[in-house]
Amino acid sequence: MRNISSFFRSVVKALAFITVFSLGVTTFAQAQDVKAGEALFKANCTTCHKLNARLVGPALAGVNDRHDAEWLHKWIKNSQAMVQAGDEKAVALFNEYKSVMTPFPTLKDDDITNILAYIKAEGDKKPDAAAGGAGGATGAAAANDNVSSFMLVGLIVVIALAFLVIVVLNRVIRTLEKVILKNKDLKVDDEEEDGKPGKDYAGRLKKLAKNKKLVFFAVLMVGGLLTSLGWKDLWNVGVHTNYQPVQPIKFSHQLHAGVNQIECQYCHSGAFKSKNASIPSANICMNCHKGVTGSEQYGGETSPEIAKIYRALDWDPKTQAYGNNPKPIEWVRIHNLPDFAYFNHSQHVSVAGVKCQTCHGPVETMETVYQYSPLTMKWCVNCHQVTEVNHKDNAYYDQLIAAHDKLKKGEKVTAAMLGGLECGKCHY
């Protein structure tokens, strides 16, 4: 008797273990796909696409339902080839948007599958998050939070299923044991024998609470859940995504970079040629605001916000003359890496050709700028892992390739060939 019972118990254990394990593995694998897809999407697609709003191209939420996978793979690799080949859907899309989508011949099939998985996971979730300024802030937060909450939901589902499996299998064991005992004409040790089976729920709960294995399992799961929540929180210490301080002047990027289409470069020229993007001095504002006083809205008076620029420069709009008591405008810094991390804008903007928006989000729609990316090391490293280097017309990479060719031919490579004679390598 005991033998049969313990045999069933071990089968139950094995089954429960396999269920938990396989569910765990599949949710983990899916999370990985979505995560890789998110990084690729942000690096390659966000300049032209949002999930739930039209940008340069259409909103991509639900695109998996609009086209089949094969079509999407072909389209993303080279949309114009499909347009030229006369594919009906492709031609219709192109005629609607009249803008050429960048071809991505270097994306592998797996990459595209991951991007589509990300679009599906995220697009199904938040139909309203991507709209406009403040909405954009939540959208960015959702994107960053997406993977961990996805895994959390997966974990809870796994726990619930495992619990169910255990309860069901426990019942199966009992029934089988009963059948065996009956066959042997032995007394059945079960209160459910006399009369109504399964009505005494309180009694059953008490019995469940006495089941040590079950209690241990529950405690383990709750403990695991709390630990993973705490772990997640700990990782977010010092991460300031969505940080949006109030600035001394209500300067709107949406108005300047969005509506008036002033290039980022006009005010942040440093981003293209140096480490720091730099914040423009008030003199740059005066290129326009000597004349633009925002007067229409203020009945001929100078806008109080623009008056702050005049005050900072000690400029008198009546006499059109500068005084000699200027004070700097104390903008509140939003993005701030710790001192031990080195980040260079020109390397990313000029050399790698990364768009400002890839890292800073849709600044041109922000009334007040907020921190869009987490600026964690993981964030830097994830992008470095998926972004291909643009080595064309780049003397540094030409040198590397030349050195590589020499090594292949068995020739010598000197430190000088790798740039060891450049003044900057030894002198600050």
Ligand code: HEC
């Ligand atoms: C330079 C801008 C640009 C970039 C970058 C871009 N797209 Fe597009 N995309 C478009 C435009 C514009 C269209 C509309 C069709 C057209 O005009 O060719 C489009 C259409 C699409 C469609 C069809 C949508 C529909 O509703 O049927 C998909 C899918 C798509 N893009 C995916 C991507 C993915 C994935 C990436 C990143 C790997 C990406 N796009 C990057 C501009 C872009």
Ligand code: HEC
């Ligand atoms: C007319 C001048 C002007 C233009 C054009 C402009 N900016 Fe700015 N930018 C500023 C000023 C002033 C600040 C500081 C005040 C603030 O944070 O709003 C700033 C702040 C920022 C910050 C936050 C800096 C920090 O403190 O960490 C980012 C990021 C930024 N700009 C990106 C952009 C991008 C991207 C564009 C182009 C789409 C752009 N800016 C266009 C003037 C400009």
Ligand code: HEC
């Ligand atoms: C290339 C021209 C240009 C530059 C440079 C520029 N602005 Fe403006 N700014 C404008 C225009 C155009 C408006 C819209 C005026 C209107 O709506 O009447 C405006 C509006 C504003 C307003 C809103 C005024 C109000 O109350 O309606 C503020 C505040 C402002 N700018 C601050 C700044 C600051 C600070 C800088 C420097 C960092 C700056 N601007 C640089 C062109 C410029």
Ligand code: HEC
């Ligand atoms: C690869 C990601 C990346 C790209 C692309 C990028 N930035 Fe930044 N930006 C950062 C990081 C990281 C910081 C914080 C730097 C620090 O604290 O040292 C930052 C800081 C800034 C600041 C605050 C002042 C400063 O110089 O530190 C401004 C303004 C800014 N960026 C504007 C821009 C503009 C404009 C562009 C496009 C021309 C751009 N950024 C492109 C990552 C990026």
Ligand code: HEC
């Ligand atoms: C959007 C993608 C992206 C993000 C985010 C990003 N980088 Fe980069 N980074 C690149 C690319 C692409 C290159 C290669 C540029 C080149 O060809 O030299 C690069 C190059 C670099 C280099 C030079 C490496 C070398 O071999 O000389 C440093 C240093 C660097 N990044 C630091 C950072 C730091 C620090 C962060 C985070 C704060 C960061 N990057 C975030 C894309 C990114």
Ligand code: HEC
């Ligand atoms: C491989 C490393 C290296 C490279 C490359 C290099 N230097 Fe130097 N340089 C040094 C060292 C080390 C010294 C200090 C020698 C001393 O004090 O005797 C020095 C000294 C100097 C001095 C003298 C400074 C003084 O105060 O006496 C000048 C000027 C100078 N370098 C300019 C250059 C220029 C210009 C280049 C680029 C063409 C260059 N260096 C490339 C290593 C280098």
